[in-house]
Structure formats: structure tokens, C-alpha cells
Amino acid sequence: MGSRIAYLLAWMTLAAGLYGCGGGGVPYQPRAEWRDQAEQACLKSGVVRASSYVQAAPRLKGPSACGLQAPLKVSGATGGRVALTPTATIGCPMTAALDRWVQNSVQPAAYRQFGTQVVEVKQIASYSCRGRNGSRRGRLSEHSFGNALDIAGFRLANGHEITVVKGWWRGTPRERAFLQEAFAGACREFYTVLGPGSDRFHYNHIHVDLLVKNASRGRHYCRPQPGRGGVPVAEAPSGDLTTTASIKPIPFVGPGED
Template sequence: MTRFWVIGLVLASAQLAWAADPAASLRPTPRGGNAVEQPITLEQSGALAQPQQSVEQDAAKQRGGLFSSLRPLFRSPKAAKEGRAKKKLLAKGAVCGDLAIQGERVGRVTGKLRGCVIEDAVRVRSVSGVGLSQRSVMDCKTADALKVWLDGSAKPALSKQGGGLSSIRVAAHYACRTRNNKKGAKLSEHGKGRAIDISGFRLVNGTEVSVLKGWNAKRYAKAMRRMHKGACGPFGTVLGPKANRFHLDHFHFDTARYRSGSYCK
């Protein structure tokens, strides 16, 4: 009787163990040198690892989103370099983004007549080391054209005269008026900040050469004509002593453009 009672007790214990952990009761045990592969658990299969991976991905997305939102606040190295260069130019008195053009930014300029507007004007005092007799208001396109003309024509033309070109005498720059100040005429390019009139040149040794007297002077005639011709291209309109009676004493340069090309006379 006792023997049957012991056997019953063992069977009952086995049933309780199986109910508590069925997976454990089915696990095969290693056998002599031929180990049977253990079944992959849920943790090993990645079924429980997936939520952890999702959390890491979400964290990465959040980090990326944060830095993405901050990206506009950070400037690229190129943009930062350009910004620093611009500040240095302004600190040195440069306008139009060119160290050779010295002056100050004026901003928007308007006049009494319709169309007398310069959206982003500058007041220029010197270009390529050549001084202007008066600080002249114009747009940057005109200032750039003036630089091209001075470097390519005016300075070379007078390089052998009195030590070279020192400054130019400005007869007119921005002025809200009609062409040749005629009533009812079209608005002058001066009224748009696109023109400059030059009446003379001062050399390093102090000599002054006017357009009126120098145009036909034996010593300066060649240089005068070279400067007049050299302006045709950088400027859209070039008028000199041969144009009409209004330009006997000065050169008129403006940056108006025509389909047929520059108008030079």
C-alpha cells in the first residue's frame, strides 16, 4: 500500500510542475556528446527586443528632429565666411561689396518727379583710388561701370601725364530732373541714379585738365578721346563734346541699355 502511495505522490508532483512551467517540462536535456539545440526563447528571437528597438529609433528621430529644427540657426561655413567678409568691407568703407568702391550706403532715394527713385543708393567718394570731387549718389551698377572705366581707360590714358590720375571732377550725379533740364522731356537717367557727368581730371602733380579745354588741346586730345571711347561698353550711353551743345564741357555716362547696344557720341 505504501508503495502505491509513493508512486501516486510522484505523479501528482510532476503534474503540478508541468502546470507551473509547461515549456520547462518539454525542454530536452543534453545527451552525451550530441547536444540537442536549445529552443530559442522569446527574448532571443527578438520578439521582446522589438519594443526596445522602437524606443531607440524614436529617440533618434527626436534627436534628429531637434537638430533639424536648429539647422536654420546655423550658417554654412561659406555663408559665415561671406558674412564676415562683408562686415570687413563695410568696416573699411566699401560699398557695393567692392573694396575699390569707397563711400556709404544711402538706401532708398526718391524725388519730386515720378520715377525719380533709387532703390538701394550709395554715396561714392572714391573708386579704384581715384577721388571724386564731390560725393556722388548712384546705384551700384553705375558705380561698378565707373570702376571698369577708370581701371580700363581713364587711368591708363593719363598714366604718363603729371604722375597719373588723382581725381575726377564730377559735374552732376543724382538729380531729379528731365533730360537737359527741358520742360516736358523724358526723365533723365540722373533721376534714376544711373548717370554721372565728368567735367575734368586732376593729376597727381596738381594739374587740372578740363574736358572743355582738353578735348582739342594738343597735349591731352589723345587721352580725352581714349577715355571717351573706352566708356562705350561699360556704360550704355556716352556723350561728349561732339554730341551736342549741352555736352561741350563734360562727359555724360549712364548705364541705360538699348537693344542695339551702347549709344556713344
């Protein structure tokens, strides 16, 4: 009898721990309706289409609220002209936003600073069911929904590589200006942008995501703010940048809750 009671108590303790963390050390969090709505709206719009560099993957359902209804394996942007390495697992809205950012901000910055184009974007984190900054408490990271990317560097057509960890603070003036311009463009495109200087976790990459509650009254959560804590952001050319991208912003539906 004693062993049975001990076994029952151990099982109850384990079950309570799994419930409190969402399973496997992941914070528990209900899934907001806007996530699936945004994913479906993006897919139905047709702005992101299957190709050799955007491929559909089986549904992801992790512990807690983690997962994607229709995950995409993305290995390229802007018509496949820019490689994304390694292949990222993200949702449709992030895929569309990545394309717009590369087209409207990253490439113009590369041409201004180096006279050539970016041919590769290097990322170090896409879908991953975990808490923010790896914590087992608090809120789930947007990575848990395929709604975030961590950008670590870029490669130009001439072979020149620019990394966030080296280029942001200690790079050449052109490398620093390029990263700051790309960062400022990300702040216009994504709803959350965190880079070196924002906290101790983002010293080697630029985190971008589409958490709707961080898009309020036309303003996005961006740290550090462009032009502060680093080299000044170069002024954009007069007039709006045009794009030949085949995608347009996808409006998110539902309350700004995560």
C-alpha cells in the same frame, strides 16, 4: 459760391499740371522694372561693398519715377585710390561701371600720355530728378535714377588738371589725346556716352549712363564717335587690358525700356 468754384478750378488746374509733369515740373514716366532688378542684382553680387568711399544712403523716392532703392554716396573709385569729387549719389551698377572705366581706360590713357596716374575725377552731376537736358517734357534723364554721371575733368598725381571744356578742343596734343582715349573707353563701358560736339548741352563734360535700351547687339550709343570730330584716338596696346579691379560687369535683367 463763386469763390469756391474759382478755388476748385485753380486746384484742378494745379493737380493736372503736377500729373502731366510728374510733380514739380518733372516729366511723368512710369518706372521700368529693370531698374530695381538691376540695382538689386548688383547689390546681391557683392561686387560693390561699403567702405569709407562707398556709403549707403537712405532710399530716394522723388516725383514721377525718380529715385533709388539703395543709393550710394561715392567719393572714390578703384579701392579709394582715385577721388570722385564732389561726392556722387549713384546706384550700384553705376558705381561698378565707374570703377571699371577708371581702371581699364582712364588710368592706361593717363600713363600713356603723361607717365603718371589720375588721382581725382571731377563730376558735376549725379542723381537729380529732372527731364533730359533739364526739359520739363519728354523723358526723364538717367540722372533721375542715379544711373548717370557728368564728368568734367581729371587731376593727375603731379597736380596737372585736365578739363573737358578746355582740353577737348583747345588742350595740348597730350591732353586732347588723353580725353579722347578716356572717351573711347567710356563708350565701351557705358551704354550712353555724350561729349563735346554731340549737341549744345555737352560742351563742358562727358555724360555717361547705363540706359539698357542703348546697349544693343554689343553696340552702345556714343556721340561723337571716337576718332571723329576731334583728335584721332590713340591705338590701344596689343592684347586685352587686364584689371585688378574687384568688380565685374553686372547683367541687366528685363526689357530694354526706360
